[in-house]
Amino acid sequence: MSQIVIAAVERYMNDLIPERDPVLREMEEYAEQNNIPIVGPAVGRLLFQLALALQARRVFEMGSAIGYSTIWLARAVTDDGIVYYTDGDPDNLARAEAYCRRAGVYNRVTFLLGNALELIDQVEGQFDIVFNDVDKYQYPQVFYKTAARVRQGGLLIADNVLWSGRVAGEEQDHWTEAIRQFNRLIYEAPDFFTTIVPLRDGISLSLKLYS
Ligand SMILES: C[S@@+](CC[C@H](N)C(=O)[O-])C[C@H]1O[C@@H](n2cnc3c(N)ncnc32)[C@H](O)[C@@H]1O
Numbered sequence: 001m002s003q004i005v006i007a008a009v010e011r012y013m014n015d016l017i018p019e020r021d022p023v024l025r026e027m028e029e030y031a032e033q034n035n036i037p038i039v040g041p042a043v044g045r046l047l048f049q050l051a052l053a054l055q056a057r058r059v060f061e062m063g064s065a066i067g068y069s070t071i072w073l074a075r076a077v078t079d080d081g082i083v084y085y086t087d088g089d090p091d092n093l094a095r096a097e098a099y100c101r102r103a104g105v106y107n108r109v110t111f112l113l114g115n116a117l118e119l120i121d122q123v124e125g126q127f128d129i130v131f132n133d134v135d136k137y138q139y140p141q142v143f144y145k146t147a148a149r150v151r152q153g154g155l156l157i158a159d160n161v162l163w164s165g166r167v168a169g170e171e172q173d174h175w176t177e178a179i180r181q182f183n184r185l186i187y188e189a190p191d192f193f194t195t196i197v198p199l200r201d202g203i204s205l206s207l208k209l210y211s
Contacts, residue, residue, distance in 0.1 A: 003164050004198050017041050023103045027068045036065055039133070039159055043200050044072035047131065050155060050205070051076035056128035059083040060149070062116035062142055063134035067096030067109075069159075073131065074105035083109050084123055086116035117145050126151040126211070132158040136175040139182035147189065150208040156192065158182065162202025 005013070020028070020041060031038040039047070047069055051059065057078045064070045064085040074083045085100075087093055093113050100106045112119045116134055130146045132139065139158065150156050161167070161183055166176045183204065186194040192206040 004162050004200065004202060010200075014042060017045065021103070023099060024068070024071065027066060027071075027099055031066065031068065038065060038068040039072075040200060043159060043203055044069060046197070046199065046203065047157070048072045048076045050157070051129060054128050054153070054155065056154075057081040058125065058127045059129045059131065060120060060123065060127045060146070061085055061131045061133070062120070062146070063087060063132070064096060065089075065092050065133075067092075067099045069131065069133065070096060070109055071100060071103045071105055073129070074100065074108040075103075077108060081108055084112060084119075085109050086112045086114070086119050088113070088115060117141055120145060120149065126154070128154045130154075130156050132156065133160070136160060136163065137178045139178045140185060143182055143185045143189075147192070148211070150206075152208050152211045154208050156186065156204075156206040156208070158186070158204045158206075160201045161196055161204040162198060164201060167202075 051073050055078055059073050059077060061070055061083060064087045070083055070085045077083060085096060090113055093111055097111055100109050126149055128151060130150050132142045161179055163176055163179050167180050186192055186204055186206045191209050193209055194204055194206040196202055196204045
């Protein structure tokens with residue numbers, strides 16, 4: 001539970017979500033048992049829905065862990081589409097490769113190991129979607145690094161932008177402050193139109209208005 005939405009309402013919404021396929025279910029269980037913070041099915045479905053709506057062909061993911069959000073996105077991109085997976089942990093990457101193979105999306109994913117903020121420089125062109133889910137202290141840097149890489153009409157999406165409600169409290173730790181700064185940046189940028197959806201831990205959707 002994220003503590004953003006009233007627990008009973010969150011449970012109600014989660015109960016509406018249809019059962020996932022065995023690979024995603026296994027990943028959800030593995031993530032829970034090993035304290036890996038994945039987006040979960042509610043946000044996974046939103047990512048899937050947005051990628052479908054945009055007919056996304058090029059997606060760059062910042063912080064992909066075991067590849068759970070990667071699979072949701074890869075299942076939604078066009079037939080010739082590609083999702084760039086990034087993570088700094090080689091064990092995560094190996095696990096993500098195995099899951100993506102079993103989920104039938106391996107050919108739509110390019111696996112990149114290292115710092116997503118540097119790896120994005122190795123990939124040319126603009127993206128239909130940039131999905132930001134790296135460690136939170138890096139969020140402002142992610143904005144500066146990726147804003148110009150989202151195509152007009154594309155989306156910069158970020159997870160955890162309400163950070164269990166801490167963004168609205170008195171906390172002044174590095175991670176909370178960085179998320180607050182990121183949220184100000186995406187709302188104030190004239191070339192983006194942003195909405196925070198208070199789903200799970202808060203997810204920001206920033207539509208690129210012009211390049
Ligand atoms: C919240 S998890 C990602 C979960 C994933 N998006 C999902 O929902 O399935 C964050 C991941 O980002 C990785 N990470 C953090 N900072 C990073 C960076 N600068 N570059 C690449 N990976 C990073 C961590 O290793 C961790 O696996």
